[in-house]
Amino acid sequence: xxxxxxxxxxxxxxxxxxxxxxxxxxxxxxxxxxxxxxxxxxxxxxxxxxxxxxxxxxxxxxxxxxxxxxxxxxxxxxxxxxxxxxxxxxxxxxxxxxxxxxxxxxxxxxxxxxxxxxxxxxxxxxxxxxxxxxxxxxxxxxxxxxxxxxxxxxxxxxxxxxxxxxxxxxxxxxxxxxxxxxxxxxxxxxxxxxxxxxxxxxxxxxxxxxxxxxxxxxxxxxxxxxxxxxxxxxxxxxxxxxxxxxxxxxxxxxxxxxxxxxxxxxxxxxxxxxxxxxxxxxxxxxxxxxxxxxxxxxxxxxxxxxxxxxxxxxxxxxxxxxxxxxxxxxxxxxxxxxxxxxxxxxxxxxxxxxxxxxxxxxxxxxxxxxxxxxxxxxxxxxxxxxxxxxxxxxxxxxxxxxxxxxxxxxxxxxxxxxx
Amino acid sequence: xxxxxxxxxxxxxxxxxxxxxxxxxxxxxxxxxxxxxxxxxxxxxxxxxxxxxxxxxxxxxxxxxxxxxxxxxxxxxxxxxxxxxxxxxxxxxxxxxxxxxxxxxxxxxxxxxxxxxxxxxxxxxxxxxxxxxxxxxxxxxxxxxxxxxxxxxxxxxxxxxxxxxxxxxxxxxxxxxxxxxxxxxxxxxxxxxxxxxxxxxxxxxxxxxxxxxxxxxxxxxxxxxxxxxxxxxxxxxxxxxxxxxxxxxxxxxxxxxxxxxxxxxxxxxxxxxxxxxxxxxxxxxxxxxxxxxxxxxxxxxxxxxxxxxxxxxxxxxxxxxxxxxxxxxxxxxxxxxxxxxxxxxxxxxxxxxxxxxxxxxxxxxxxxxxxxxxxxxxxxxxxxxxxxxxxxxxxxxxxxxxxxxxxxxxxxxxxxxxx
Numbered sequence: 001x002x003x004x005x006x007x008x009x010x011x012x013x014x015x016x017x018x019x020x021x022x023x024x025x026x027x028x029x030x031x032x033x034x035x036x037x038x039x040x041x042x043x044x045x046x047x048x049x050x051x052x053x054x055x056x057x058x059x060x061x062x063x064x065x066x067x068x069x070x071x072x073x074x075x076x077x078x079x080x081x082x083x084x085x086x087x088x089x090x091x092x093x094x095x096x097x098x099x100x101x102x103x104x105x106x107x108x109x110x111x112x113x114x115x116x117x118x119x120x121x122x123x124x125x126x127x128x129x130x131x132x133x134x135x136x137x138x139x140x141x142x143x144x145x146x147x148x149x150x151x152x153x154x155x156x157x158x159x160x161x162x163x164x165x166x167x168x169x170x171x172x173x174x175x176x177x178x179x180x181x182x183x184x185x186x187x188x189x190x191x192x193x194x195x196x197x198x199x200x201x202x203x204x205x206x207x208x209x210x211x212x213x214x215x216x217x218x219x220x221x222x223x224x225x226x227x228x229x230x231x232x233x234x235x236x237x238x239x240x241x242x243x244x245x246x247x248x249x250x251x252x253x254x255x256x257x258x259x260x261x262x263x264x265x266x267x268x269x270x271x272x273x274x275x276x277x278x279x280x281x282x283x284x285x286x287x288x289x290x291x292x293x294x295x296x297x298x299x300x301x302x303x304x305x306x307x308x309x310x311x312x313x314x315x316x317x318x319x320x321x322x323x324x325x326x327x328x329x330x331x332x333x334x335x336x337x338x339x340x341x342x343x344x345x346x347x348x349x350x351x352x353x354x355x356x357x358x359x360x361x362x363x364x365x366x367x368x369x370x371x372x373x374x375x376x377x378x379x380x381x382x383x384x385x386x387x388x389x390x391x392x393x394x395x396x397x398x399x400x401x402x403x404x405x406x407x408x409x410x411x412x413x414x415x416x417x418x419x
Numbered sequence: 420x421x422x423x424x425x426x427x428x429x430x431x432x433x434x435x436x437x438x439x440x441x442x443x444x445x446x447x448x449x450x451x452x453x454x455x456x457x458x459x460x461x462x463x464x465x466x467x468x469x470x471x472x473x474x475x476x477x478x479x480x481x482x483x484x485x486x487x488x489x490x491x492x493x494x495x496x497x498x499x500x501x502x503x504x505x506x507x508x509x510x511x512x513x514x515x516x517x518x519x520x521x522x523x524x525x526x527x528x529x530x531x532x533x534x535x536x537x538x539x540x541x542x543x544x545x546x547x548x549x550x551x552x553x554x555x556x557x558x559x560x561x562x563x564x565x566x567x568x569x570x571x572x573x574x575x576x577x578x579x580x581x582x583x584x585x586x587x588x589x590x591x592x593x594x595x596x597x598x599x600x601x602x603x604x605x606x607x608x609x610x611x612x613x614x615x616x617x618x619x620x621x622x623x624x625x626x627x628x629x630x631x632x633x634x635x636x637x638x639x640x641x642x643x644x645x646x647x648x649x650x651x652x653x654x655x656x657x658x659x660x661x662x663x664x665x666x667x668x669x670x671x672x673x674x675x676x677x678x679x680x681x682x683x684x685x686x687x688x689x690x691x692x693x694x695x696x697x698x699x700x701x702x703x704x705x706x707x708x709x710x711x712x713x714x715x716x717x718x719x720x721x722x723x724x725x726x727x728x729x730x731x732x733x734x735x736x737x738x739x740x741x742x743x744x745x746x747x748x749x750x751x752x753x754x755x756x757x758x759x760x761x762x763x764x765x766x767x768x769x770x771x772x773x774x775x776x777x778x779x780x781x782x783x784x785x786x787x788x789x790x791x792x793x794x795x796x797x798x799x800x801x802x803x804x805x806x807x808x809x810x811x812x813x814x815x816x817x818x819x820x821x822x823x824x825x826x827x828x829x830x831x832x833x834x835x836x837x838x
Binding site for chain 1 (some may be wrong): 481483485490499502503505564
């Protein structure tokens with residue numbers, strides 16, 4: 001007998017019919033002898049409907065009240081799922097975040113979990129109940145209702161699995177696992193049976209939106225075995241989706257490259273003719289940080305006659321604001337020659353834990369792109385990823401040729417594995 | 420400065436536009452210098468929508484889980500109304516039943532309020548906040564979410580007014596007060612400026628569905644000044660609706676008859692040829708009570724040669740079940756001659772505190788109905804009401820002729836008042 005936490009997303013909970021299917025799946029695990037804690041999201045569309053009502057009443061609604069409103073979506077889900085479970089012959093009991101209780105900080109709409117009191121859950125599990133806990137929500141020390149932000153139900157699932165020392169946290173969604181890249185871009189994309197936590201982190205943060213990034217960090221911190229599965233397979237399917245593992249636990253061989261991530265969410269900014277002297281990077285990025293604008297890739301070119309060009313990327317939504325700050329404030333202050341930008345860029349990243357010990361990945365990447373005449377505008381590397389910024393129009397081509405060149409459509413062989 | 424509790428019904432909260440109107444009305448009272456606690460119901464239709472989802476998943480859903488689901492309607496309302504109040508320039512803060520906290524017993528779907536912790540509310544009021552409390556809901560001692568049953572938001576409003584010793588509890592609804600009878604039946608029905616608590620109780624229980632009966636009982640017990648008003652008048656309207664008073668506080672003159680109530684919800688059952696001996700009433704009504712069927716009017720005719728006919732009314736929905744119990748169990752046991760019933764009846768009641776000291780009301784009622792050839796099937800009287808059961812098809816006629824005969828369309832004069 002094992003203890004499993006199962007999280008079901010909004011699409012999986014989208015209608016009474018879908019909720020019945022979830023109940024059947026949970027009932028199967030119970031019949032197999034497992035203890036199950038279920039964390040459902042709000043029914044698809046419900047959170048947006050509720051927040052839309054709030055927006056009609058105030059251009060900038062109180063975050064505290066938004067959480068009071070938004071948290072009801074999951075509360076409805078736990079009640080409905082518990083009722084469906086009972087109809088499937090399974091003893092079930094629901095808990096709101098408040099009732100568990102899941103204590104968070106007081107950062108309304110983006111709260112962080114501080115602690116979980118698992119006493120009630122353990123007692124119910126021991127008595128043979130399936131425990132249904134509302135995802136996405138908690139309460140702060142003052143008793144206010146809080147929410148964890150979009151995708152927060154994943155975090156609730158992982159946090160509960162950590163608190164209960166569950167054997168596995170299963171994330172049921174409308175995709176059946178993690179792929180080498182987005183199959184809508186590359187039809188030969190292959191599903192990975194396992195992926196390391198660090199690779200997953202890179203793939204999630206780079207745009208493979210299977211899991212909420214904070215939940216993956218959480219899983220890593222507490223060593224929760226995380227599995228991504230589809231809730232749209234047959235209830236009795238033995239498909240095991242993708243398991244997210246922790247490198248130190250793994251003895252199996254690992255492919256050099258696990259997948260290709262990409263995003264179109266960024267814009268590139270270059271400050272031209274910057275005097276090449278100490279503190280200049282701070283003079284440029286300080287005001288950007290003060291405006292709460294996150295910076296991703298940063299590049300400083302070699303100095304030419306005491307002047308250099310300084311480039312970085314920001315989220316596309318912040319592009320205009322960042323340009324204004326640079327034009328009006330930074331440029332005159334540091335005496336730069338000019339500021340130019342481009343919001344029609346894309347970032348493509350190779351991700352793989354095997355890259356650490358395998359030279360030549362970056363070189364091969366650049367060669368493949370060069371052969372297709374894809375101009376590389378910026379390069380950024382870390383231990384387990386190599387990213388390039390290219391013109392947005394080349395993004396899909398770049399993903400496809402790299403996928404083929406690194407043979408991601410094929411099961412890993414000895415040749416593409418490292419010991 | 421006075422402290423006012425205002426309860427707004429589901430129609431008043433039916434859309435963002437309506438919620439904005441509620442916020443404007445509350446803001447007016449704040450501007451006039453009052454402290455205000457607001458108790459909103461769920462948006463019209465929402466509770467039925469949620470319970471409908473539950474019914475799709477289980478023929479007989481768990482009451483505990485129904486309360487988890489149904490309570491979200493009011494939770495959304497408190498958040499939205501708080502946001503609308505802030506948009507109207509008023510400081511506001513919402514509380515769920517859980518957060519207040521409103522402690523109830525554990526009778527899910529029909530819980531009773533045991534106590535209210537008013538510490539947070541008092542603190543917020545002192546700091547200039549309008550406090551918005553979810554109606555209809557509470558928590559039991561074990562921390563489960565409970566609801567007070569249909570119309571429970573009225574009870575929440577009155578209970579809060581009692582706990583806070585509020586100067587007045589205003590119930591805003593889609594009617595503008597209590598009328599002498601239903602204006603849809605009698606267009607000359609007149610709105611009452613005041614009505615006593617006991618009359619209101621009779622009018623509410625007899626079908627003038629302005630207020631939930633439990634809330635009126637509650638108001639009576641704790642001497643809460645209760646006022647029924649319309650939320651559909653102009654926000655700046657000085658219309659004061661109908662004030663529900665307590666006889667002992669009143670020095671003003673009182674009309675003999677305040678209003679005419681009626682309902683079509685009952686069915687009549689007669690057990691024929693019952694042996695007239697001690698204990699026979701219990702032999703008949705005992706099994707009915709055991710089946711949780713409520714009985715309203717009860718009549719036992721005079722004995723004729725040791726046998727009598729025994730008649731009573733039950734709710735129309737329980738008619739079939741009651742008939743079965745009587746036919747299969749009671750009739751053979753007591754040796755009755757037969758059981759007959761009629762579910763096409765209506766009850767019409769004159770209600771008035773003045774009746775207590777004014778003879779002849781019943782006689783006049785019977786004369787008026789006789790003149791219209793309305794046959795009276797059953798009669799039941801109490802201190803402040805006289806009810807008759809008639810064929811359903813005569814109900815509207817009976818209401819209209821009695822309304823005219825007792826001059827309810829006219830303001831009370833010396834002649835129709837008692838000192």
